[in-house]
Amino acid sequence: MEVQCPTCSAKFKVPDTVTVATCPYCGTTFHIHTGEEAKEEHYFFPPMKKDPGGVLLKFLSRQYGAPADITSAKILEKELHWVPVHFFYAHGRYRRWTTIEEVFFEGIPAGSPLASLLAGYPFPIRGKRFFDQSLVGRGRYYEPKLSKEEAEREVYDHLLNALRSEALEEDKPFESGDEVEYEIKYQGLVHYPIWKVHYEYAGENFAGYVDGTDGRVIKAEYPLMSGARKKASLLGAGLLGAGLVFGVVAAGMYGSAWGLLGGIISAGAGSYGIFRKGVVKRRTVSEVRFGGGGNIYFKPL
Numbered sequence: 001m002e003v004q005c006p007t008c009s010a011k012f013k014v015p016d017t018v019t020v021a022t023c024p025y026c027g028t029t030f031h032i033h034t035g036e037e038a039k040e041e042h043y044f045f046p047p048m049k050k051d052p053g054g055v056l057l058k059f060l061s062r063q064y065g066a067p068a069d070i071t072s073a074k075i076l077e078k079e080l081h082w083v084p085v086h087f088f089y090a091h092g093r094y095r096r097w098t099t100i101e102e103v104f105f106e107g108i109p110a111g112s113p114l115a116s117l118l119a120g121y122p123f124p125i126r127g128k129r130f131f132d133q134s135l136v137g138r139g140r141y142y143e144p145k146l147s148k149e150e151a152e153r154e155v156y157d158h159l160l161n162a163l164r165s166e167a168l169e170e171d172k173p174f175e176s177g178d179e180v181e182y183e184i185k186y187q188g189l190v191h192y193p194i195w196k197v198h199y200e201y202a203g204e205n206f207a208g209y210v211d212g213t214d215g216r217v218i219k220a221e222y223p224l225m226s227g228a229r230k231k232a233s234l235l236g237a238g239l240l241g242a243g244l245v246f247g248v249v250a251a252g253m254y255g256s257a258w259g260l261l262g263g264i265i266s267a268g269a270g271s272y273g274i275f276r277k278g279v280v281k282r283r284t285v286s287e288v289r290f291g292g293g294g295n296i297y298f299k300p301l
């Protein structure tokens with residue numbers, strides 16, 4: 001049957017058997033027959049069935065310079081962390097000549113040693129369930145340290161920043177006295193599963209973090225093969241050279257040394273990352289694109 005979300009008015013289909021639904025657009029959980037929001041405010045995301053160790057090594061095997069046999073690395077330990085996250089729906093509007101609008105869904109990590117790892121993380125909107133007390137015994141469970149109010153202030157700041165930068169892009173920057181309308185709705189506390197996987201390769205220990213709901217690799221370290229290291233530094237040197245050529249050409253065009261300087265600086269910036277990766281034996285990768293302020297999923301016209 002088709003139902004309508006009481007928060008954002010979106011219409012979507014749910015199986016006829018369910019009585020409680022979560023809006024796929026804004027995350028509001030409500031009783032479909034009354035339209036009332038669900039009272040319980042504590043949720044969790046059910047962990048995936050896949051083995052996080054296998055998922056991590058398979059992802060790493062596809063990375064640049066990873067050893068061919070990394071999938072047979074030894075998994076030393078897999079820890080499941082239940083990270084508390086405050087979920088919000090935010091909607092802001094700024095009016096001047098035209099209307100600038102921002103709508104997003106955001107999760108603010110509220111505690112655990114993994115909170116900073118998950119700052120700006122694009123959490124899924126769908127799939128949360130009412131909290132189950134038996135989870136506390138499975139894995140490491142953390143109580144939230146950041147209050148709902150403190151988290152809400154962060155969301156408000158992100159909303160204001162998003163509106164501000166969009167207004168600037170549209171060439172209608174904020175002025176004092178300009179009014180901003182906004183609505184920030186609390187969607188509940190969610191305990192989110194993250195796996196920390198420790199593995200051993202060639203006698204050295206490495207670690208990686210895997211999203212426990214869908215297996216995305218949030219951040220992981222792997223050994224970089226020496227051949228790849230050499231290639232990486234050559235590529236870095238090549239970029240530096242190209243930047244110099246560009247700089248010389250630009251200097252000729254503008255008749256000053258500024259172009260040359262610019263070329264060197266841009267080449268330096270471009271090759272710096274590669275040089276760093278070129279000299280260390282470890283490389284860090286992520287499968288996730290972290291957002292600056294919230295996870296923007298749609299913009300009403």
Ligand SMILES: [Zn+2]
Nearest residue numbers: 005008023026
């Ligand atoms: Zn909704």
